[in-house]
Amino acid sequence: MGGVSAIIFIIGIFIFITKEGLPFLLGRFDIVEFFTSPRWRPTSEHNPTYGALALIAGTASVTGLAMLVAVPFSLGAAIYIGEFATGRTREILKVLVELLAAIPSVVWGFIGLSIMNPLIIKLFNVPVGLNVLNAGFILGLMAAPIMTTIAEDALKAVPDTYREAAEALGATRWQVIRRVVIPASKNGLVAAVLLGVGRGFGETMAVLMASGHSINLPTSIFDSVRALTATIAAELGETAVGSDHYRALFTLGIFLFLITFIINLTADLVVRGIRKK
Amino acid sequence: MDSQAPAEALAIKTEKLNLWYGTFQALYDIDLDIKRGIITSMIGPSGCGKTTFLRSVNRINERLGYVRTTGSILVLGHDIYGPQVDLGKVREQVGMVFQRPNPLPLSIRENVIFGYRLAKGTQKVSASERDEIVEKALREVLLWDTVKDRLDRRAIDLSLEEQQKLCIARLLPVKPAVLLMDEPCSALDPKGTEAVEELIWELRGEYTILIVTHNMAQARRASEECIFMLLGKVIEHTPTEELFVTPANQETADYIEGRYG
Numbered sequence: 001m002g003g004v005s006a007i008i009f010i011i012g013i014f015i016f017i018t019k020e021g022l023p024f025l026l027g028r029f030d031i032v033e034f035f036t037s038p039r040w041r042p043t044s045e046h047n048p049t050y051g052a053l054a055l056i057a058g059t060a061s062v063t064g065l066a067m068l069v070a071v072p073f074s075l076g077a078a079i080y081i082g083e084f085a086t087g088r089t090r091e092i093l094k095v096l097v098e099l100l101a102a103i104p105s106v107v108w109g110f111i112g113l114s115i116m117n118p119l120i121i122k123l124f125n126v127p128v129g130l131n132v133l134n135a136g137f138i139l140g141l142m143a144a145p146i147m148t149t150i151a152e153d154a155l156k157a158v159p160d161t162y163r164e165a166a167e168a169l170g171a172t173r174w175q176v177i178r179r180v181v182i183p184a185s186k187n188g189l190v191a192a193v194l195l196g197v198g199r200g201f202g203e204t205m206a207v208l209m210a211s212g213h214s215i216n217l218p219t220s221i222f223d224s225v226r227a228l229t230a231t232i233a234a235e236l237g238e239t240a241v242g243s244d245h246y247r248a249l250f251t252l253g254i255f256l257f258l259i260t261f262i263i264n265l266t267a268d269l270v271v272r273g274i275r276k277k
Numbered sequence: 278m279d280s281q282a283p284a285e286a287l288a289i290k291t292e293k294l295n296l297w298y299g300t301f302q303a304l305y306d307i308d309l310d311i312k313r314g315i316i317t318s319m320i321g322p323s324g325c326g327k328t329t330f331l332r333s334v335n336r337i338n339e340r341l342g343y344v345r346t347t348g349s350i351l352v353l354g355h356d357i358y359g360p361q362v363d364l365g366k367v368r369e370q371v372g373m374v375f376q377r378p379n380p381l382p383l384s385i386r387e388n389v390i391f392g393y394r395l396a397k398g399t400q401k402v403s404a405s406e407r408d409e410i411v412e413k414a415l416r417e418v419l420l421w422d423t424v425k426d427r428l429d430r431r432a433i434d435l436s437l438e439e440q441q442k443l444c445i446a447r448l449l450p451v452k453p454a455v456l457l458m459d460e461p462c463s464a465l466d467p468k469g470t471e472a473v474e475e476l477i478w479e480l481r482g483e484y485t486i487l488i489v490t491h492n493m494a495q496a497r498r499a500s501e502e503c504i505f506m507l508l509g510k511v512i513e514h515t516p517t518e519e520l521f522v523t524p525a526n527q528e529t530a531d532y533i534e535g536r537y538g
Contacts, residue, residue, distance in 0.1 A: 161377065163340075164340065165379040165381055165444075167340065168335060169372075169392040169448070170365040170368035170369050170396065172365065183383070184382045
């Protein structure tokens with residue numbers, strides 16, 4: 001039942017956003033403009049343009065930086081929790097990681113806005129602290145807990161007999177981790193990273209608050225950007241239902257949906273070891 | 278260092294070895310002299326401490342954080358519980374075969390060369406050196422002809438008997454002095470048991486072998502000396518024939534006649 005209802009909901013959501021976006025896709029939509037023009041000016045009175053390149057670049061740059069933060073952080077944490085910590089320490093850390101995962105994204109956005117912003121301005125001597133660096137860092141911290149949890153599960157799935165065998169052959173704990181545990185749990189670790197990327201693409205509120213929300217093709221991490229998700233969140237309430245602008249936002253939604261769907265599907269296939277040699 | 282001090286006629290010498298799991302004492306004052314180059318078997322009922330003893334000879338017991346050991350174990354005259362001891366070196370010298378075959382999730386070739394690579398540390402192992410070592414080790418365990426065409430395959434896909442032979446083969450490239458075997462045939466069928474026992478018999482002389490077994494027939498036919506343990510203590514340690522024919526202790530006699538176990 002649960003499985004069936006999940007499928008029905010997914011298909012329902014997809015049909016809904018497609019239905020709302022389709023008239024735009026079939027009419028005003030210009031695929032070249034959408035993917036190559038950085039000009040997102042849907043509210044222009046005379047000449048509205050719908051180039052999503054800057055938004056895509058905004059989402060990609062923030063997510064990319066987030067992964068640079070989150071991957072080492074979460075894999076390191078997972079290895080520590082899974083392979084080194086014991087007893088109480090381990091339980092406490094696991095609860096803390098789960099607590100981190102439960103922090104609402106608007107709270108993260110608030111941290112970006114009120115703590116990271118002045119900090120970045122002061123540390124790097126730049127005029128604006130709401131930029132790729134801020135949003136990427138915040139998003140990295142947000143994605144890390146869930147990635148840690150999944151990565152730790154993957155490490156835990158490696159049978160202890162492997163570790164014992166390798167240690168009996170003279171391996172130190174680090175050698176066991178590097179030569180046996182990580183190769184054996186590779187699929188799960190890749191899945192953890194992919195799910196983190198999916199989380200990054202989909203995150204809205206924190207990115208809206210921390211990225212500066214200005215349309216820009218970023219050339220450095222100190223540029224403000226605007227994300228796909230944040231654009232939808234900020235503009236949808238202001239549009240007339242059924243207008244080109246309204247439908248263009250749904251087109252962004254379709255695009256996001258497809259990307260996260262592909263990422264999650266890949267993660268799932270990797271977990272199942274479809275790519276097994 | 279192979280042929281000087283007289284102490285080295287002994288492969289393993291323990292003095293007042295006591296071991297606790299938390300508050301439970303598993304070994305009491307174990308004093309054993311295990312001779313070099315022969316097969317010594319350890320028998321006794323479940324929970325008598327034979328596996329615990331075996332696992333303290335390469336210190337793999339310490340993986341469990343709550344183990345405490347006192348006394349000493351000398352392997353070829355060196356105290357492996359000394360303060361300056363390198364665990365990696367201990368395990369190079371003292372190889373272990375486990376109850377269930379536990380090949381690593383790597384190819385057959387990488388399983389055999391794993392310990393050797395560790396022993397070489399940062400030095401690279403060339404392909405020709407690697408192939409030579411792998412072939413030699415696999416020949417020694419009579420596995421070469423069966424697996425030579427599929428060295429890249431995963432070791433986990435081999436039969437249990439072949440896996441256990443592989444687990445013995447991977448110990449050999451680092452030239453250990455002692456091989457510890459913890460009921461190495463208990464997961465195998467009679468044919469596999471026979472093949473692995475035969476192999477163990479072949480390996481004696483070059484290696485000192487200490488084998489824990491539940492199977493008294495196996496102890497009797499496959500070992501030269503035999504140790505009988507009960508409740509964490511060594512009851513008797515004599516040549517195998519003697520232990521089975523004229524046991525000195527009543528407990529030993531009761532056990533080998535199957536009155537408990």
